[in-house]
Each structure stands twice: as structure tokens, then as C-alpha cells.
Amino acid sequence: MGALIKQGTKFRMDNSSYLVRSVAREHFDNMIFYSLFDDDSQKVNNARVECMTQPELHKKIIENEAVIYERASDIPLQKLLTENQLNQMQLWQAFFDLHFEKHSKNFTAKHNVDETIEAFNWSSYNSRKYSRSSCQAKIKVYRDSGGDIRSVIGFGYHEKKNSKRLTAATEDLIYEYFCDYYLVRSDATAKSVHAIADMLRVKIRELSKSKPACYPVIPCVDTIYRRFRETLALLTTQKTLSKAEARKLRYKLGREFVPEDPLERVEMDAVYINLGLNNEANKFLGTIVMMIAIDTCTRCPLGYSICVGKNASESADLAIECLKSVVTPKDNPLWPCFGVPVRLVTDATTATKGNMYKSLALQLGANPVVTRTGEGWSKPFIESFFRTLRREFLSKLPGYLGSKTRINNRHLEATEDAELHASMTLE
Template sequence: MNQRKVERLMPFIVALEREPFKRSHLRVRHLIERVSETTGIHADISSSTLMRLHEAFLEDPLGRAHNSPKRGPYTSELQIDLFVEIVDDLYLCKKPLSGAALYVEFRKLLKQLHPDEKAISRSTFYEWLNQLAVFKVLNAQQGFKQARAEFRTSKSRMSDVGFLERAEIDAVHISTWILVDGAPSIVDFILYMMIEVKTRMIMGYHLQSGKGETAPGYRECILNGIGQKSNPDIWPTCGVPSILVGDAAQAFLSRSLKKLTTTAGITHQTTPAAKPYHKPFIERFFGTLRKQFCLRCAGYLGTLANPSGISRAKPPKGLLTLDEFESQLFSYITSIYHKNLHSGLGCSPEEEWKRQVALIGEISEPRNLEKLKTLRCEEHQRVVKQGSVVVENIYYFCQELHDLLLKEGRHRNKNEVTVLMDEEDLATVTLVYLSRQGEVQFEAQATNPVVRGMSMKRWKSLTKYEQIHGPEPDQPSTSQTKKKKRKQRRPAVNTEELNRHKGVLKRPITKSASPDGPSVSDLIDEFMKEDK
């Protein structure tokens, strides 16, 4: 952002800040004419340019094209402000100075303002200078067209990486009409996709019901991408990419996902927030997916920004079931996208994949794939009681572990085990126990039949629903069946003991208290009122 241009157009930016409809081009054009007449400033700018300047000013009021430099232990706030002023005046302009000349000017001004303060080193100054946003620097020095051209060139350089060097992963939200048990209903999906940049092949995907992105969803997509598919002739992708790029979603930044990528030998790389162009290939594929697949599915409702026009009140005809939807998605990826001509490759993604495989040799899935699948389980530390453990109010029983504890004579001790739980299927868990012979693993089954094939997210929502509304009729409850304790009757009040209470009662109680009569607190309140 050019600071001088912002200062000249500041009346327009202030007027736009007070305008209630800031995204209306007609309102903004009228605003420019009105402010020009009142102030006498002739501003030859369009409405979109003023909107862009207004947004940039709100994000960065001081006109900085970068975040503030990191302040070291011996760096004063004065030097940071002085650096920003010099960069705005002498570097973000049409004829910028070099880095060495900027550093000379920086030291000269600092010596004039504070002669006793020691300036930062040349390397620190250059490090701050390299933190500037490249696009904004080129925009200020050479113009918007040159900056855009440089960005597109960098995008093409991104695609020049080697085979299986870079892969991108992201999730897209899909809302559509689906037949559930024969009845139409609106279902929200999250589709996780993983694409290989060199060949544009889809390495793997995972379809999850619900609205929020989760770490297990990313984990299943990665495992599906690096492993060999059930039909390698139809879908030949497998192998471990060197770098996996994802956005700054909380699910992608989870510790369990980073542990999975580290164990697989993948570099976990995160793009800045609200910067989708740092992973352009997966974003471009999502646009192709919506145009070629989603819009052709009966009942697709589109997104909030780009609705498809289908009514949410009345379902259309020809709806699909969940299995049919996933089957058609699989057919689209393998039969249409992988085999059609790609404009960026000059051939189909499948042909490019086979050509790369022929150059480097056969590719196989990682050897430690089974170990990686166990890493998708969340670890919980629990105490075994009679061969049972409880996780998230779900009881799991293992007869083999119970017999082992009886054999070792530890059945009365507090034996801790590590519970490995797959949050996509709560029916079974793996119990890791350290016995006298070493570490052994057992499989425990859930005693509640409700959790079979259920995910953790679904289980928590179901238990929360039952806490508020109660269990649905003719449906098994999520709570475990326990023997209800009989409610004990309230014992009769001992009046003699009340009389001996220190200073509470001054005369004996003449009224007997039965179990069905008033409580002790009521009697005490009654006699305290009489004493007053």
C-alpha cells in the first residue's frame, strides 16, 4: 500500500468507513462524487480501487506491507518504527533504494535522533527486509500487473517440483439432498482430498458426514492416499510424498496428525491463514469438482456464496442414497478426472503418473503402513477393573485380560492400561498391558451395542441429545444399564438430640417429627421464630 496515495485519499477512506453498504459499487461511486464535490479533491479512482484501499488501510493503518519485525531482547521500539518509515518512503516506491543504501540511511537517521543508541546489525536489517510481502513490494515498486505476473510465474515454478515431492490436502463442504431410509433429507458432507502436484493425480479421499473438519478425517485421507488401493489397475496411486501442504485449520495442526506425518517421513507444511493461493492445485480441483460432478448430482444445494438454485424446502426427483453418492464420486475420480486431458499437463493425469513411474521405477506403499494405521488411534490411560475399562462413558470388556490378571494375581490391584481408540469406529479398542512377560495387546469389545460403527463425534452428539431430550422411544439408550439403588427412607427426627444442640433450641420440642413430617431445618426455623 502506497502511504502517500492513502494520505491523499484519506477523506474518501473515512467516508467509506461511515458508509453502511461498503460492498455496493453504486453506493461507492456516488460517495466518490459526493466527497470530490465537498473537498475539491479530484480522485480518478474506481469503486473497486477505493474498496481495496479501505480494506488494506483497516488491516494495516500505518501503511506497512508486512507484519511488524520481531523485536529482539536488545531492540527498541524506536528502531522498529524508524525501519518502517524508511521502508515506506525509500523502498515501497517506484525508484527504490538498495538494501545497503537503506541500511546507511537507517544508521544516519538513528544517529541524529538518538546518538547513544546502538543500531541493529546489517544482517538483522536484511532479515527484516526479507520479511516483506513479495506481492505488496512488487505492487508498490512495479505496479499491480507486474506483481500479478510474478505471482503466476511463481505458481508455475511450484508445479515444476519432482515426482512425489509435493502434495496438497484440503477439505470441501458439500450440502445436498440424500435419500436416508427411503426419505429425502438434507445432508452435509466434508470431502477430504489429497492431490499430487506433479501429475495432478488424486492420491486419496475421505468422505465424512457433518460440518466441522476433524483430525481423524485428515488422517483417513492421508492413509488412503499413501496406501495401495483395492483396485490398483483402476486407481494406481500410492507412495509417500516428501511435503504435505495444508491450510491453518485446527484439525490439520493437531498433534496426532503431525505424529502421523513425522512417522511416515512427510514434512508437515502449513500455509498462512486466508491465503488459499499457497495451495492452488487442490483449490483448482475443488472448482473442477463442483462444475463437473456436484452440479450434475440431483439435489446438490451449492454453497452459501454460490447457491445452485435448488429449494431447501422441496426435494427434487432422482435423489441418490449415500452409497450411490460415494460410488459416483469414485467413478468420477477414476473414470473422468484421471483420464481426461488436463490443460496444464498436455495429457491426462493418469498418463503422466504412469510416465513418471516408468522413469523412477515401481512405487509401493510404505512398509510401516500397519504401524501408521495404529497411530490413528487416540491414546487413553485407564485402570482395569474386572477386565473392563471405561472411555467416554463407554464400557469395554476383555476376557483374556481378565484371565491374565487372575493368573498373575493382580486382579485386585490398580492395573493401568493404554487404550488405543479409533474415533471413527467405537465398537472395539486395543488394550496395551505391561505384564511380567512384557507388553501384550488385547482387543476389547464395547458392551453397549449402540456404538457399533459409530464415530466419536456422533456418539458425543447423541449423548448430549439424550441428556436434554431423553432417549428416543423404541431405541436403545447410550447410558449403561445399571441396577438402580433403592431410595432410602428418611429417618425419623431425634428430638432429644435436637434439644441438646448447643444454643439452637432453648426448650424441648413438644411436636413429634415423623418421616413424612417436616424436616429438621424446618423445625429449627420454626422454633427460632418463636424464640424471637
């Protein structure tokens, strides 16, 4: 069994977008006919029609030569780096190479770091000599990311331009209101963007009185609009549409995110849980990474997988185990949900870019859809689920320090970590 590519499917190949015009069901292999597609004008180039077999497209997807997407904003793009960022990447890569060549263990030990600092040629990169604490922090981030040099380089102001920083609690509330009052099919509960902005401001004003630390700033209407525009480019035209057109647009978006039937659209992502776990002998095992898949029609979790370790991270094995959990029946009779998704939406992380994961998804019959990494609006329901999980459950567990992927550990001392606060076991 393989994933069925349907008419209207959009995919990216050789830096161009294509739309599947038709699928001919033949005896051996289905034949896919496709044409160039302009994402800006939403028009198909009728001058030329090309074709390939379905297994050929599957092979290109598995080998990362093609990618299925839903909207133009989902196409994974590599953000351009400034000259200073490129120089920083070269500097720290050379520093790490020298450091790991000199030392095979105790990478953040004071004497080892000091030795590398003195031996490194900072002047060749027109750089000042960094302090020991800065180098230790860079080494830790580099190792925790699995050797991703991009993780040690700041994003820079140019990538944060025109975006106002809000607290995590405020962002959570915007996510919830967007899911609960916009991506719905019922006129009784659906609200316009302006109405949602007014509701959010009133709610945040109330919460700022009881929880001033979590809600220190009441976002203006323009800031809330900008959050919606970051989600869907179509929303920028919302203010110029008539009520009837706006309703059609909302229904179109609602059907895209909230399908009519279960398993039509499943969102899958991982959450880092900075909670230390011990074994029965009270020996520290590490922190947690959990991958969860949720059905956007029923909002029911379909499966999950967990990794525990001192350097736990997203991996292809974690994604494969989660997919296995989605498609296999559960032992718990109170959790009857399982099945093969039609569209399996993930972001472009290393966990879901592996050949094994894509091959398994396609063989089972699921179409893996890729969105941009770091843009949670492309998967609003799984992100909303994670926020509820953090706020209502994880935050109440003893030893929970937050999420590694979010800047919410400023209340901790430099020496505090998950191992120091670990008190729970796997049982």
C-alpha cells in the first residue's frame, strides 16, 4: 500500500512549484500529470503538462528532492544570514574543532576551556577574545543541538524586525482564540479578526491585574492583526472583503485546517520537557522529548513517542515510533483512536526529514506535508495542545523547569539544572 497522490496536490521540485492536474490509474503504477503552478497568482501553466509515475514521485520525496506542501508560506526556506552571522559561524566552528581535537572529555571544564581560549587565533576572525563563561555556554548549546552550528548564532535584529515581543502566556492566549473562534465551521462561534482582537484585549486587561508578570503588556490591535497575518497570507485581504466573501474565506480556511472527517489532517510535532527523571536507584537519567500526533478534526491525540536521555533530542526514530503509535490499535480500550492519516503535517526538522520516516509514511498510505520550522501557525492545533499541556499539566509536576525551546528559565540560577531538581522516576 502506498500514499495516493490526488488531483490538486501541490509539490515543490527543482525550486519550482507544481500542481497535480490528474492521476491516471493504470494496472501497474498510477501515472501523475502535473504542470507548473504560480503560488502568487494561484494559476496553473496550461502550456506544458509533464508526467511521472507515483513511485517516482515517492522516491523524490523520500530523497528530499521534492516536498508536498499546502500553502506557499509552508515551503521551507533557508533564511539569509548577515555577513557578521556568517563570520560568527566560521569562528565558532573553528573554535569547536580545535576544542574537541584537544579534549576528548570534560568539554566545559574550566581548565580545558581556558586552554582552548588561549590557543585559538581570535584575531584571524577580527574578533575579541570571548570569556570562559561565554565559551562554555556556546559549547553546551552546540552539543545539546547535536552539532548544529546555526544554534550558537543569534538570529539578529533583521529577523525580528517589525515583530513585537510578547510573553509566552500572551502568545498562548492568541493561539487559543485563533483556534476557538476563527478555525471553526459554525457561525454561532465564529468571530471576525477584529472581534477576536477586541476579545483578546479585554481578556488580557483582566488577566494583567491578577497576573501582571505573565501579562505585563496589552497588545494593540495592530500587533494582533500582525500575528494573524503571520499565520495566513490570505488574512491580509480580510479587511477589504464583504461579509459574504469573508465567510467563504473562513470556511475555506476552516476546511483546510479542520477537515470534515477524522484522519484527513494530522499534525505531528515534538515538545522538549525540561524535567529531570531518575531511576529506582535515584540515578539521573536525563530530560524528556515527546512527539505527539493530533487529529485536527476531532482534536484527539492519535499517538505519541518518548525519548529520555541526558542529551535527548528529536530524531528519526522518535518520529517513526510516533507514526507507529498513530496507526496501531491501543491497549487501552478508552483510547480507541488509530488509523492511517491522509495528510501528515510536520515541520522541516531532522526528525521528519529522514528517508526512513518518509518511506514509512508513504508505504502506509500517508502523504507527508512539510511546513517551515519555527512557524507554529502552520500547525495551530498541535501548538495549542502543547501550550495547554505545559500550562495545565507539566507546570504542576515537581522538578519541571520549562521547555528547552522557549526562553522561560530566567528565574533559575546559573547552577540550577534538571538534574538538581530531579525527583520523579519513569514509573
